[in-house]
Amino acid sequence: MFAAAHFQTALQLVQTYRGEVPFAHFLKAYFSQHKKHGSRDRKQISQCCYAFFRMGHAIPDIPPERRMLMGLFFSATEPNPLLEALSPEWNAAAGLALAEKIGLSGLTPEALTIFPWTNLLSDPIDSQAFSISHLVQPKLFIRIRPGHHEQVIHRLEEKWIPYTEPYPFAIALPNGYNAANDFSLNREIVVQDLSSQKTGAALKLIPRETYQQPSFRIWDACAASGGKSMLTLDQFPQATLTVSDIRNSILDNLATRFKEAGIRRYTRIEADLSVTAPDLPQQQLIIADLPCTGSGTWARTPEQLCFFDPAAIGRFAELQRSISRNILLRLASGGFFLYITCSAFRAENEDNVLWLQQHFPLEVVHQEVIGGYTEQADSMFFSLMRLT
Template sequence: MKLYKQVKEILELVYSGSNLNLVMDQYKGIEDEPRLKYLVYGVIRYNFALEYLIRKLSKHPNDKVQTILFIGIFELWFSNKPNYAVVNDLVEFTKESFENPKIASFVNAILRSFQRDKESLLSELNKDYSTKFNLPNWFIDKLKISDKPNYLSIISGLSYHPAFGIRVNQRKIKLVDYVSKLVNANIEYELINNKLVLSEACAIEKLPGFFDGEVSVQDIGAQYVVDILTRNNVSPKFVLDACSAPGGKACQILENYDCDLLAVDIAHERLAKVKQNLDRLNLSAQLIVGDATNQKWNKDHQMFDLVIADVPCSATGTIKRNPDIKLTRKLSDIDNFVMQQREIINNLWSNVSNDGYLMYITCSVLHDENQDNVTWIKANLANSILIEELQILPSLHNDGLFYALIKKHNG
């Protein structure tokens, strides 16, 4: 019962707007953490289907027990715990949580009805994309209007479990030699565009060479900075990473180029994570807390030949990893992100040297934050030329990310 109490508490916090990762941090290391995560993430991932099922099962829904019913239906649907035990345990838990015995009878009746009519109820979920792919309607509608050719591939790509990408530190070990280490450790992998995805999530303690800085955990969709720079013959010397935490892109750049890098982030505590990653990988950079919407930086009085703007965004490309986004993000948030993104890139443009580059990156799948911002850049930033635009669609192997490389020509 203690586990159900914790799951209910976490879900209620997330449903009232708290950030899932921050809430989960408080439960790190507890006895039954894997099962706690399985239930919490599972319920949030299947939220839209669960809401539909409860609406179908109860004529007079009772908000007080909604979370208990979410947990119960999710377990009856997916877990290997025997059905009778799921129902008994949740009815007991309801009795402990509410004095009124009618509430426990209500939970009992709903869970038993689901058990009885499970097959036909589940088949109804396919009639609607929101319940089939477990995404909010505003998001599906927006994608359908702005990206008709890709929208089905995006919504289905967001419905998998998150992939486990890793990035090999070229300064420490060659890709081919690291692959041999995986084989020796019996860790299954796939190579996609020269990037490694493990077949299953792996604890970092078990990842060969992690503590020696040979490898980092990073979604492969987030590993395209170096591919783009290489194919456009850009080899940076002075780099500003203006929204740098936790440092995935900054570390990848330092692993591949001999350059000076200034890592800025507005969040002091997140910048500490950049430092931790640099130390583990035996890399170095200058770190500064700062605001990319209005501050200017230079490196020994020089402008930067590469400025990375991996801007705050809707993070809709990472919904598999951060499923609470589909509950908390609203249509009206998108315009605010776009405004902030334009403020940041406008400010950062003056940090780019003549003939230097701005790399604009989001982990969003929405045109407003991606292609539309590139159109805005071309129209508003003096002497800007688009060199390459790359939309990585979410898939079984990766999150969805967007990249644009823009050159400041010497006008």
């Protein structure tokens, strides 16, 4: 009885939602206004809503209730009480491979076009695997900061918390786990997606003669909440760091995290880098995790997949070029530019690197599409370039 009521509430919510705010905020506002929903109610309503969005652009013409039920079935990895109450037959088959589930639902694999813009993806991405990855919620990842690995692993095992270590100092944890209950955030560990951590591989390609010079200056140009800056300072603790972003409120959040991490020596600047670059000395390393469509992260926020306008790709690509053009004016000769996006679209990734090479004397040191969709993580792109 409760499951059917939660299902109907979720249907009303997804059909009312217009994509103007993140769905998590929309849902929070609804629950604040309707306090009758307890913890189980909220969990099941949220589960139904996100199952609906995880279907993306697949079979748009079917009734919304059928679409939501299919989303619950396809995204389930094992039987669960909600699916049992709504469709016992499908719940019994919840642990089957996706191909078998598709057959049971009466669909063909070709009909499951969750992500329709596969012709626009960066070349190394497996379009089918990437598309169906939106059915699965990505894992929670943390990065262990230097000097804390042994104690973090010991605490995880002491508390019987299931984990894997898919990459050095990267820990994958169950969704819903609150790391703040067991660890000192930003001092011992940093909550950071696996692919974001992997962009740090580019830092290991910076030659010793660059980072050991007395005035090794790093500018994290689109610093946001500071995750890349912390990763970089853990690699180059002696560097002189400048961070910037378009709003001071964002930098205030960064400052809080830096204080928790014990980072005191840095300069912060509020700047719209699409207009001009701040007056800075020449930098030996500039990092730009640029504004983008975020298409590599839509498995975390599948509502964005449903409401995406592909015209935004060109707008973001142009914005990325404008920002890069301005900040490169502050890169020292022989310095390194680390271009990063969390986009899966070629126009924001390889195409923009080619454009930059046509307008600046840049050579690519290493370039990579990080296919996080194979590891329940975000997908990202980075290119480390050197100004010749």
